Amino acid sequence: MTSMTLGSGATAIDLKHVKVFYSDKLAVDDVSIPIYKNKITAFIGPSGCGKSTVLRAINRMNDLIPGARVEGEINYHGKNLYGKEVDPVEVRRRIGMVFQKPNPFPKSIYDNVAYGPRLLGVTDKRTLDEIVERSIKGSFLWDEVKGDLKKSGLALSGGQQQRLCIARTIAIEPDVILMDEPCSALDPIATQAIEELMKELVKSYTIVIVTHNMQQAQRVSDFTAFYSIRKAEETGGQERRWGVLGEFAPTEQLFSNPKSEETERYIRGEFG
Amino acid sequence: MKRYALNLHPNTFVRYQNRNLFSLYQWSTLKCLLNIVCDNTGLTPIHIRGQKQDMATTIEVKRKNGAIEAALANDASGRPRIEKRGRPFDDFMRYLLLACGTISVLTTLGIVWVLGSEALAFFTSVNDQGNVFSTVLGNLGNFLTGTQWQPGAGLFGIWPLLEATLMTSFMAMLVAVPLGLGAAVYLSEYASQRTRSTLKPVLEVLAGIPTVVYGYFAITFMTPLLQGVFGRDTVQFYNTASAGLVMGIMILPTIASMSEDALTAVPRALREASYGLGATKFETISKVVIPAGLSGILAAAIVGISRAVGETMIVALAAGAGPRFSFPPDFFVAAETMTGHIARISGGDLSYGSIDYQSLFAIGLALFIFTLLLNMLSRYVTNRFREAYQ
Numbered sequence: 186m187t188s189m190t191l192g193s194g195a196t197a198i199d200l201k202h203v204k205v206f207y208s209d210k211l212a213v214d215d216v217s218i219p220i221y222k223n224k225i226t227a228f229i230g231p232s233g234c235g236k237s238t239v240l241r242a243i244n245r246m247n248d249l250i251p252g253a254r255v256e257g258e259i260n261y262h263g264k265n266l267y268g269k270e271v272d273p274v275e276v277r278r279r280i281g282m283v284f285q286k287p288n289p290f291p292k293s294i295y296d297n298v299a300y301g302p303r304l305l306g307v308t309d310k311r312t313l314d315e316i317v318e319r320s321i322k323g324s325f326l327w328d329e330v331k332g333d334l335k336k337s338g339l340a341l342s343g344g345q346q347q348r349l350c351i352a353r354t355i356a357i358e359p360d361v362i363l364m365d366e367p368c369s370a371l372d373p374i375a376t377q378a379i380e381e382l383m384k385e386l387v388k389s390y391t392i393v394i395v396t397h398n399m400q401q402a403q404r405v406s407d408f409t410a411f412y413s414i415r416k417a418e419e420t421g422g423q424e425r426r427w428g429v430l431g432e433f434a435p436t437e438q439l440f441s442n443p444k445s446e447e448t449e450r451y452i453r454g455e456f457g
Numbered sequence: 458m459k460r461y462a463l464n465l466h467p468n469t470f471v472r473y474q475n476r477n478l479f480s481l482y483q484w485s486t487l488k489c490l491l492n493i494v495c496d497n498t499g500l501t502p503i504h505i506r507g508q509k510q511d512m513a514t515t516i517e518v519k520r521k522n523g524a525i526e527a528a529l530a531n532d533a534s535g536r537p538r539i540e541k542r543g544r545p546f547d548d549f550m551r552y553l554l555l556a557c558g559t560i561s562v563l564t565t566l567g568i569v570w571v572l573g574s575e576a577l578a579f580f581t582s583v584n585d586q587g588n589v590f591s592t593v594l595g596n597l598g599n600f601l602t603g604t605q606w607q608p609g610a611g612l613f614g615i616w617p618l619l620e621a622t623l624m625t626s627f628m629a630m631l632v633a634v635p636l637g638l639g640a641a642v643y644l645s646e647y648a649s650q651r652t653r654s655t656l657k658p659v660l661e662v663l664a665g666i667p668t669v670v671y672g673y674f675a676i677t678f679m680t681p682l683l684q685g686v687f688g689r690d691t692v693q694f695y696n697t698a699s700a701g702l703v704m705g706i707m708i709l710p711t712i713a714s715m716s717e718d719a720l721t722a723v724p725r726a727l728r729e730a731s732y733g734l735g736a737t738k739f740e741t742i743s744k745v746v747i748p749a750g751l752s753g754i755l756a757a758a759i760v761g762i763s764r765a766v767g768e769t770m771i772v773a774l775a776a777g778a779g780p781r782f783s784f785p786p787d788f789f790v791a792a793e794t795m796t797g798h799i800a801r802i803s804g805g806d807l808s809y810g811s812i813d814y815q816s817l818f819a820i821g822l823a824l825f826i827f828t829l830l831l832n833m834l835s836r837y838v839t840n841r842f843r844e845a846y847q
């Protein structure tokens with residue numbers, strides 16, 4: 186991994202000068218990073234620096250927030266995701282998302298996982314059964330739930346729910362999976378299960394993960410983007426804050442030899 | 458704020474049960490010690506300054522806030538006072554609220570009692586002709602199965618009244634449920650924040666219009682409209698369709714508003730999960746939001762039916778006077794609902810204790826049981842179908 190340098194390997198997504206605004210308030214300024222194919226990219230940085238914002242920009246989840254606006258380009262297979270002709274629904278079918286808080290539908294385990302495939306028009310019971318089983322196995326949840334797929338997804342523990350959400354996401358076989366602090370509500374054992382799962386998944390998917398846990402970033406990710414906060418005094422004494430990309434590098438390099446002092450202070454836990 | 462100067466020799470040891478625990482030479486030890494001292498004296502250490510070398514230290518300490526100290530004062534022996542004490546205001550409130558609860562339950566029970574006893578009197582009374590009302594069971598049977606309500610002839614079959622009630626309510630639900638749900642979905646899912654915050658209060662105002670206004674509206678607008686569309690020969694001036702449609706308009710805001718609450722309460726996270734899986738807006742609404750809010754929507758519908766069944770003014774004005782049974786149901790002829798009948802008869806000269814008088818209580822009891830069943834149904838349905846989202 187040490188030999189890995191920036192620019193090696195194919196990129197799945199390319200962010201170019203991405204700025205995100207919430208109701209004309211700049212939230213994140215000028216982020217340019219590649220997301221490499223079949224690699225795990227970690228987003229780290231202090232709270233409020235815009236990690237989730239950038240992540241949600243990648244599958245156009247921010248479209249759902251009134252007043253949110255994205256500038257710059259996010260290129261995916263040579264197409265700008267924010268181009269006029271792009272349908273956000275199609276984008277989200279290819280770039281899936283796992284949220285910070287497990288959010289299974291109040292439906293059965295089976296229906297949770299079958300939700301995405303059904304949207305795509307799969308109606309055949311045998312095919313659905315197969316997809317459901319494969320996805321749940323893929324998220325290492327199968328042994329715990331195989332006896333009772335009719336049980337409500339909400340009846341599972343937090344860690345199981347999160348793995349159900351991952352199963353639900355991989356059921357539609359997206360190219361890219363975005364995970365926003367997927368382990369923040371989980372205990373160390375469930376966290377370990379999810380980390381192992383990510384390492385398994387990355388063989389066939391590209392993963393971006395937001396995490397507050399430096400060890401987790403080091404354990405699982407190949408590349409790390411560190412975001413930090415800039416502040417400016419506005420007229421009237423008010424403070425304006427926005428996030429910027431601090432540093433992007435292969436994880437090992439970023440943690441062992443950070444380029445900026447800010448990064449170093451953050452990864453040593455001195456602020457944030 | 459008081460300042461205390463502490464001069465401590467570096468080789469002072471803290472002793473506890475004859476063992477030297479730590480040397481004061483350590484700066485952290487000093488802080489720790491001060492915390493212990495402060496804890497036991499009620500002082501709050503604010504800041505500790507000084508040089509590590511000579512241990513000559515200035516400590517700033519502050520007493521606890523006076524008001525808080527007074528409120529949390531210790532008892533005579535110096536222990537925190539945590540025993541139970543009298544709280545007369547709390548006790549008073551408790552009994553006051555208990556009284557409120559009791560009064561509402563008792564009045565309800567009282568009404569049920571009056572309804573029940575008068576209705577029982579009706580079912581046990583033997584009427585002049587003697588032949589119709591022989592036994593309570595026989596009377597009840599006639600009441601529940603009879604298709605004629607002619608007090609003058611001693612015929613007390615509930616069906617003409619019940620049918621009119623069912624017809625107007627059905628008509629009302631036909632209007633109110635789809636339109637109400639549609640309005641609710643629009644408000645919660647499509648409308649901008651601004652539209653919603655202007656339309657929602659309007660809906661709530663609409664829900665508060667007196668029903669007599671709606672009754673008038675039925676006669677002056679809906680009936681002529683129906684007559685214009687279907688012809689004066691088919692549509693009588695008084696008819697259940699007009700009353701039912703207007704009743705639907707009346708309960709529409711209630712259903713829309715309640716359903717909107719149910720839909721808005723569906724967590725954002727569920728919508729995002731659906732969008733994140735590539736669902737369109739309509740798929741998200743129909744497959745996630747509505748199922749998750751279904752119990753609230755059904756509750757709204759049942760409240761709507763209950764209001765329709767109990768609604769009196771509109772049907773009294775627009776549906777007609779005089780019980781009439783039609784099979785198959787004809788929505789364009791006059792009929793009288795249970796409530797409409799009670800309103801008309803009890804408005805006339807009715808002698809206390811007469812069979813006519815008692816018959817009204819039987820209808821009232823039937824109405825009561827009807828709405829009670831609806832309530833039970835709504836409980837069952839909401840428990841059965843809800844997709845609880847925690």
Ligand SMILES: Nc1ncnc2c1ncn2[C@@H]1O[C@H](COP(=O)(O)OP(=O)(O)OP(=O)(O)O)[C@@H](O)[C@H]1O
Pocket residue numbers: 207212230231232233234235236237238239250428
């Ligand atoms: N829906 C929103 N509307 C307006 N402002 C928002 C919205 N979501 C986020 N922001 C603002 O954008 C900035 C970045 O938020 P974001 O949630 O991306 O931070 P984050 O890095 O994910 O923080 P955390 O680590 O706490 O999750 C914050 O200043 C936040 O207040």
Ligand SMILES: [Mg+2]
Pocket residue numbers: 236237238365395
């Ligand atoms: Mg976040």
